[in-house]
Amino acid sequence: MKGQELRKSPLITALGGSAVALGLLGLGTATLATGGGSEVETASADSPNASTQMEAMQRDLDLTAEEAKERMKQEDRARDLDNELRSQLGEAFGGSVFDSGSNELTVSVTDKDAAEEVREAGAEPRVVTYGQDRLESIADRIGSQDVGLDDGIAGYGPDIDRDAVVITVLEGEKASAQQLVADAGVDSEAVEIEQTSQEPRLYADIVGGEPYQIDGTGRCSIGFPTTNGFVTAGHCGEEGTPVSSQDGSGSGTVTGSSFPGNDMGVVEADSGWEPTSTVTSDEGPVTVAGSEEAPEGASICRSGSTTGWHCGTVESKGQTVEYPQGTVEGLTQTDVCAEPGDSGGSWLADDQAQGVTSGGSGDCTTGGTTFFQPVNPILDEYGVELMTG
Template sequence: MSPLSRPRAGRRTIAGAVLVLGLGAAALAPVQTATSAPVPAPVDGVYDVLGKTWGVTPAQAKARLDAEHRLASALESAQKATQKAAQQATPKAAQSASPELDGAFFNSARELVVNVHSAEAAEVARDHGLTPRTVARGEKALTKLQKQVEALATASGSTQVQSIGTDLPTDRVQVVLQPGRQSAKTVALVNRLKAVPGVDVSTNTTTLTMTYDVIGGQIMDLVPGTNCSLGYSGTRNGNNVMLSAGHCVEGNPMVQNRYGQRLGVGIASRFRTGSPSVDMGLMDIDSTNVGRGYIDNRNGQTTRVTGSSKAPVGSTICKAGNTTGWTCGNITNYNLTVNYGGAGGSITRTSGLARSTVCTEGGDSGGAYISGTIAQGMTSGGPNDGHDCGWNQGGNATGSYSFYQPVVDAASYYGVTLTLG
C-alpha cells in the first residue's frame, strides 16, 4: 500500500507525508496540575455550536443528537435479538438466510439503515424503529473482501495505495490511491482490482499526513520538540492514565501543558514508524495531576463524557484540538487501513482507524472526538493539502476529512476505564 503523510507536528511538519498523523491538540478530559488555574465546571457546550452550524437552537440540536443516540441504542437491542435468533436457528436455516443484522449507518434523512439478509431480520429492525435494506454483501462480507484486497495490494509491491476500507452505504470496498502518475505495479494492481466484484478504485487529489501537540482538547507538549492534543482520561489498575494517538507517545516522551508544567509521560504505544501499526497509545498521568471526565471544547465551555461507543456510520461527531478547536462532521467509515508517509520515505501501515468529515490540522493529533457526550476516539491524521479549518468553526469547517482511533478499541486493548463527568 502507498504511504499517507504522517501526522503533522504542531511545531514542525514531518516531511514526505502523504497522510498526516495525529493532528496537534487532542480533546481529553482536562488534566489539572497542582499549580494550574481551576478547571471550570463541566457543561454540555456541544449543542450551541452544533445549533449554529445547523441553523437551529441549542435545544433543537440536542434533540437531534438525542434522536441519533436513541436509534443507536435501539440498534444494540435489535442486534441482541437477532443474535439470539441466529443461535437458535437450525444449521440449514442459518445457511439459507442469516437472521442477524449486518451493519448500519445513518442516511441523509437521519434514518438508521441496517443491512439484512432475511425477512426475519428486517422485521426485527422495523420493530425497533430501524430502516432495513437487503444488500448483496453487508458488513461481514465487506470485511472479508477488504482483507483480500489488502493482501493483493501487499503482494503487488505498489507504494501508491493511500487507504483501503469498507463503505457501508454503497456496500463496497473503497481503494484510494495517492495522487501522481501510477507506476507499473500500481497499474497492474488497479487492473486486478477492477476485476473483483464489490471493489471501487479512485485517486485522491492530495497526500495525507499526521500531527503532534494534557487538558482535554488542549495542547499536549511533548519533550523534545513536538506537540499533540490531549485525549481521554481514565484509570487502569487504579492508576490515572490518558488514552492518546500512538504516534504522539511513540518513544515514551515527557508531556507538559502550555505552561511548561509536567503532566506525565508516555508509557505505551502500538505505533512504530515504518512498521505495521495501530495508532493507539497510553500516557501515565503524574500523581500530582488529576484526569477529568470532560473535555475542553475550546470555546470557553466543557463537554461531559458520559460513556463511550462506536456510533453508527453517519452519526454526528465533533472533536476538540489545540490547533483548530471545535470542529464537527459525520462518521463515514470504520476499520480503515491507511498508509502514513514519514521522514526519509518511511511508510507506516496503520489499521483499525475510523474516518469522518471532521476538519483537523497539524497539532490536533490525539484530540478527542465525541458524539454529544459519548466518547468516540482520538485524532490520528488527515490530508496534507494545506487546507485551513479555521478556529472553532463547528460543522462549518467543511471540505476536509480526518482519521481517528476509536476510543472503545484503545480502552479495551489497554484495560482502561474512562473517567466520566
C-alpha cells in the same frame, strides 16, 4: 455539510484537504466507569453537554437551534438502537447508517429474514449482498498485499452505505488499485475505486485541544482522561517517552503505544497531573459519560488546540490509511476539519467518547477529512478505564 445532507462520499471527499490531529483535556471532578462501553444512561438533547454541542453543530452543520436539538435526540435513539440490533442480529447484522435528513437509522442485513426484526425494532432494514463482516474480510485480503503510498494507494476500507470496499488512490494511479484487487483475488464487484489529489499525513508535532509536550520535541493533544492518565494517538510517542503538561507542572510517561498498524497510545500521569471527566470545547467543558459507539451518518464533534471545537459526520468505519510513516488500520473517517497540532485529541458523540485523532487531509478553511482511532479498542488493549462524570 448541510443539515439535510446525508453524508459526503468517503475517502475522496475526506482526503481532498490537509489532515489534522485533535485533542481535548478533561477538567473537573470525576467518577469511574468501565473501559469497554458505556454503563451510563445515554444523555439526551437536554443533557448538560447539549448546549455546547448544539452550538457547534449549528455552525458546522448549518442547522438551526431547533434542528440541532432534534438531531441530537434522534441520534441518541439511533445509537442505542444500533447497539441493540448489532447484538440481536449477530452474523446477519451488516452495518448501519444514520440519515440526517430523515432522522432514520438504516440497518443492513445479509439475511432477508432478519429484515422484519429490524423493522419491529424501529429501524429501516436494507438487504445487502456483502455486509460489514464480508467487507472487512475483503479489506483484510487487500491489506495482505502489503501496499502503501509508494504504490499510489492512499487508503481503503468498508463503506456500509455503498455495501462496498472503497479504495482511494492518488491521481493517475487507478490501474494500481485494479491490480491490487486482482492480486488479492477478491470480488471486483465489491470494490469501488476513487482518486484523491492529496496524501494523508500526521501532525504529532503541533498542539491540539489541551496540549501536552512530548519529550521536549513536539506537542500533541490529550485524549480522554483515564483513572491514571489519558489515552492519545500512538504516533505521538513510543513507549517510554516522557511527556508533560503544557505549563510544565504535570508529567507522565507513555506506557503503551502502537503505530503504525494501529494509532493508539496511553500515558500514565505522575502526581500533580490529575485526570478528570471532562474535555475542552469553545463553549466550556464537556463531561464524558461513557463510550457507546455512534453509527455511521451520526454527527460527531472534536476539539483541538489549533482549531478549537468542530463538528461533522461519521462517514465510514474500519478504514485503512496509508500514511508516509506506515499503514494504519481500523480508523473511522469523518468530514470534520482539523489542522496540525490536533493529533491525539478527543472525539465525542454527545457525551459518549468515540476516539482520538490520527490524521487526515484538508484544513478548517477549505474543509477536509479526518480519521480517528476508536477509543474502545484502546481501553481494551491497555486495560485502562475512562473517567466519567
